[in-house]
Amino acid sequence: MRTTARPCAHMRENGPVTSATRRPETPASTVPPRLIATDLDGTLLRDDKSVSERTVAALAAAEEAGIEVFFVTGRPARWMDVVSDHVHGHGLAICGNGAAVVDLHGGPGAHRFVKVRELERENALDAVRLLRDAAPGTVYAVEQTYGFYQEPAYPKLHMEVPDSLAPAEKLLAPDALGADEPVLKILAYHPEIDPDAFLTLARLAVGDRANITRSSPSALLEISGPGVSKASTLALCCAERGISHEEVVAFGDMPNDVEMLTWAGRSYAMGNAHPDVLAAASGRTVANNEDGVAVVIERILAERL
Numbered sequence: 001m002r003t004t005a006r007p008c009a010h011m012r013e014n015g016p017v018t019s020a021t022r023r024p025e026t027p028a029s030t031v032p033p034r035l036i037a038t039d040l041d042g043t044l045l046r047d048d049k050s051v052s053e054r055t056v057a058a059l060a061a062a063e064e065a066g067i068e069v070f071f072v073t074g075r076p077a078r079w080m081d082v083v084s085d086h087v088h089g090h091g092l093a094i095c096g097n098g099a100a101v102v103d104l105h106g107g108p109g110a111h112r113f114v115k116v117r118e119l120e121r122e123n124a125l126d127a128v129r130l131l132r133d134a135a136p137g138t139v140y141a142v143e144q145t146y147g148f149y150q151e152p153a154y155p156k157l158h159m160e161v162p163d164s165l166a167p168a169e170k171l172l173a174p175d176a177l178g179a180d181e182p183v184l185k186i187l188a189y190h191p192e193i194d195p196d197a198f199l200t201l202a203r204l205a206v207g208d209r210a211n212i213t214r215s216s217p218s219a220l221l222e223i224s225g226p227g228v229s230k231a232s233t234l235a236l237c238c239a240e241r242g243i244s245h246e247e248v249v250a251f252g253d254m255p256n257d258v259e260m261l262t263w264a265g266r267s268y269a270m271g272n273a274h275p276d277v278l279a280a281a282s283g284r285t286v287a288n289n290e291d292g293v294a295v296v297i298e299r300i301l302a303e304r305l
Contacts, residue, residue: 031265033067033300034247037234038293039260040073040083041215042253043270046289049082058294059086061301070094070237072230074215074222074256076143076184077102077111084111096143097213097256098233099184099224113145117233118182119210119225121172127210127223128168131188134205135198140168141187147178154189157220186210186223195219199255213256222256231259249300251285251293252277268296 038044046052059069071083071093077100080093084104087093091105092114101115124142131138141150141162149171150162164177172183190198198219202212211224238248250257250264253273258280261267269277271287278284285292 031244031246032304033249033266034243035068035070035238035241035249036062036297037070037072037230037248037250037260037264039230039252039254039257040071040075042272042288043251043257044071044288044293045082051083051086052291052294054291055294056086058291058297058301062297065301065304067300068241068243070234072098072234072250072260074230076148077113077145080104080111092237094230094233094237096184097211097215097222097224098229098231100145101233101237115233116145116182116184117225117228119185119223119228121174121183123209123225124172124183124186124223125169127186127206127212128172128188130205130209131202134201135190135193137192138188138190140171140189142168142171143184143187144178144181145184147181149176149178150187154187155191157189157216157218184224188221188223190219193219213258215254215256229259230256231263234260235263249296251296252281253288268292 044051044055062069068090073095074097075095077095080095080102087104091103093102093104095102099117100113103112103114106112128140139151139154141148141154147163148160149164151168152165164171170176188202195214195218199212199214199221202221206212208226211226211228212221214221245263246265248264250260250267252261253270255274255276258276261277261281266283267281268283268285269281270285270292285296
């Protein structure tokens with residue numbers, strides 16, 4: 001029987017969150033894990049976006065052993081159908097790089113937002129303006145709790161039809177379509193700049209007005225509220241459960257996972273991971289197509305016997 005989802009009721013709203021960072025060279029924890037936090041694309045999911053039978057079995061075995069599993073992803077809630085059949089226990093997932101905590105127990109299309117850490121429209125407009133100045137040619141999309149809006153020049157990257165086409169300044173205006181919905185993140189795409197160089201440039205240009213990261217192999221940035229990241233939201237959810245960072249095992253493959261991997265007591269970069277992720281994690285596993293997450297979970301459970 002599924003247990004009732006417990007909201008992360010004591011989450012702090014946007015602002016500097018320093019508790020979700022620590023030095024990458026901190027030795028891996030030897031404390032028995034109580035929670036597994038895993039990214040999805042490039043990590044838990046294979047390249048064809050499937051969850052292997054081995055991984056499904058490993059996730060179920062971890063929950064059966066009393067280890068909670070959290071999916072922690074940059075995906076919006078509406079893209080969580082790929083794993084909604086594999087949630088156990090609490091049924092919660094962290095979406096939008098920490099911008100939302102979602103209860104997946106309702107099944108595909110029936111998820112419930114438990115917590116939203118929005119990007120204020122004023123901050124979003126500042127980020128758009130500053131990045132336009134720093135990188136002419138940048139185009140934008142706006143991800144909200146239920147809606148997706150984009151500029152006309154924004155490429156078809158997300159396999160969905162936008163709710164509205166307009167310049168970002170109009171999409172973020174007080175009277176815009178969907179203005180009553182929180183903004184979870186802004187997507188910024190540049191057709192020519194190197195992805196890592198674009199990330200560095202954007203962070204310098206925008207400063208502390210927003211948190212900027214990336215998870216795509218292309219020059220596509222994800223802009224969230226100040227202090228909002230996978231790590232900070234996971235840290236707050238763990239605090240609500242009385243779980244310390246030493247009791248967390250985390251998995252990831254891209255720059256948006258770095259803070260989470262450095263925060264967790266034990267962390268694993270996938271064999272296919274970005275160099276920054278390899279440097280941040282305390283351990284490595286094999287690639288996503290080789291079920292790298294399942295390999296580590298099986299080892300952790302074997303150690304408990």
